[in-house]
Amino acid sequence: MDILVIGSGPAGISAALYAKRAGAEVTVLSRGSGALAKAEKIENYYGLAEPVSGAELEQNGIAGAKRLGVQFAEGEAVGLALNDDFTGLRVQTPAQALEAKAVILAAGSTRLAPNLPGLKALEGKGVSYCAICDAFFYRKKAVAVLGEGEYALHEAEILLPHASKVMLFTNGKEPAVTVPETIEVHTEKLAAVESETVNGMERVSALRSEDGTVTPVQGVFVALGTAGSVDLARKIGAGVENNRIVVDAQMATNVPGLYAAGDCTGGLLQVVKAAYEGALAGLAAAKYVRKG
Amino acid sequence: MEIVKENIVTVTPENFQKEVLDCDKPVLVTFYANWDQPCRMQQPALDSIADKHAEIKVCKLDVEEYPAFAQQYGIMMIPTTIAFKDGKKMKRATGLRLEPVLLNMVK
Numbered sequence: 349m350d351i352l353v354i355g356s357g358p359a360g361i362s363a364a365l366y367a368k369r370a371g372a373e374v375t376v377l378s379r380g381s382g383a384l385a386k387a388e389k390i391e392n393y394y395g396l397a398e399p400v401s402g403a404e405l406e407q408n409g410i411a412g413a414k415r416l417g418v419q420f421a422e423g424e425a426v427g428l429a430l431n432d433d434f435t436g437l438r439v440q441t442p443a444q445a446l447e448a449k450a451v452i453l454a455a456g457s458t459r460l461a462p463n464l465p466g467l468k469a470l471e472g473k474g475v476s477y478c479a480i481c482d483a484f485f486y487r488k489k490a491v492a493v494l495g496e497g498e499y500a501l502h503e504a505e506i507l508l509p510h511a512s513k514v515m516l517f518t519n520g521k522e523p524a525v526t527v528p529e530t531i532e533v534h535t536e537k538l539a540a541v542e543s544e545t546v547n548g549m550e551r552v553s554a555l556r557s558e559d560g561t562v563t564p565v566q567g568v569f570v571a572l573g574t575a576g577s578v579d580l581a582r583k584i585g586a587g588v589e590n591n592r593i594v595v596d597a598q599m600a601t602n603v604p605g606l607y608a609a610g611d612c613t614g615g616l617l618q619v620v621k622a623a624y625e626g627a628l629a630g631l632a633a634a635k636y637v638r639k640g
Numbered sequence: 641m642e643i644v645k646e647n648i649v650t651v652t653p654e655n656f657q658k659e660v661l662d663c664d665k666p667v668l669v670t671f672y673a674n675w676d677q678p679c680r681m682q683q684p685a686l687d688s689i690a691d692k693h694a695e696i697k698v699c700k701l702d703v704e705e706y707p708a709f710a711q712q713y714g715i716m717m718i719p720t721t722i723a724f725k726d727g728k729k730m731k732r733a734t735g736l737r738l739e740p741v742l743l744n745m746v747k
């Protein structure tokens with residue numbers, strides 16, 4: 349396919365509409381409703397005589413895009429990489445791999461940053477956000493994956509062939525997926541990521557639970573909830589600063605063919621901004637695809 | 641595919657002292673692996689700095705070839721870039737960093 353848009357909120361739908369109008373073949377990968385659907389009333393958006401619910405606005409957007417011939421696929425993106433011959437991008441869902449010449453990240457921003465003591469400070473010292481990038485450092489070591497859904501399971505499965513032991517820590521949640529027996533599940537609430545200093549270098553040593561249990565681990569991979577745009581961007585090597593994807597004036601990232609729009613690029617968390625950025629990204633991606 | 645360009649110095653445990661610690665210019669050392677996509681995407685920023693900033697030395701060290709050495713520097717995520725000045729570690733950035741951030745590390 350030409351363009352795969354990840355996310356069906358205002359940024360994703362606008363991107364799809366503009367790219368489709370510009371002549372590209374577009375598919376939107378959607379995993380259901382996002383932040384917009386949670387907004388009870390939208391009354392500060394252009395053209396609304398009466399307030400509408402976020403859910404209604406979102407459904408109207410999807411219906412409008414379908415009417416114009418945009419294709420939709422259901423699924424959760426858990427991985428993003430270049431394809432094997434570097435001619436395009438590959439998006440992994442639990443069910444399939446989708447290849448496209450260009451991808452637009454419009455899956456919103458993750459609001460799940462866990463407030464776990466030690467997690468932020470130990471980033472790069474045992475705390476990682478990308479199993480495929482960093483599994484190499486955990487050969488024959490015990491690692492934990494923080495999360496409870498498809499995304500966490502995907503990360504855990506990448507780590508399995510490398511690590512001596514892979515544990516899934518759901519931090520008080522019930523696993524939302526069937527976890528194979530090779531992955532040990534811990535559902536207790538977590539209190540902190542602990543560290544030790546070896547040869548003057550601090551690194552992760554254990555996870556401490558609220559009940560006082562200390563589980564020795566050398567790596568902690570964060571994969572809470574669903575993979576957000578920023579998580580996917582990190583995996584392929586798109587620039588991320590302060591949890592925002594770095595884009596140029598055309599919404600292009602540093603990865604050829606990869607664009608981002610909406611909440612994931614920072615700034616106003618507003619429909620009007622998401623729609624504008626989506627339009628820019630859609631046009632730029634369509635132009636990129638045309639050039640081949 | 642080898643991703644190291646000519647004006648970027650490939651460092652090893654053997655030449656690290658000479659090329660990095662004894663260098664009289666600020667040095668950026670990126671610990672990388674050839675197969676890693678974020679490391680590949682890090683490359684254009686390193687190339688650009690090496691091309692435009694003669695006052696900065698840009699080096700790369702392959703963690704797959706020298707895992708024990710990378711461990712001495714506490715590398716557990718790639719790419720990780722460490723800025724050195726007068727033989728001392730100044731700043732450290734984990735994950736892919738774009739050109740302005742890397743330049744800021746040696747200012």
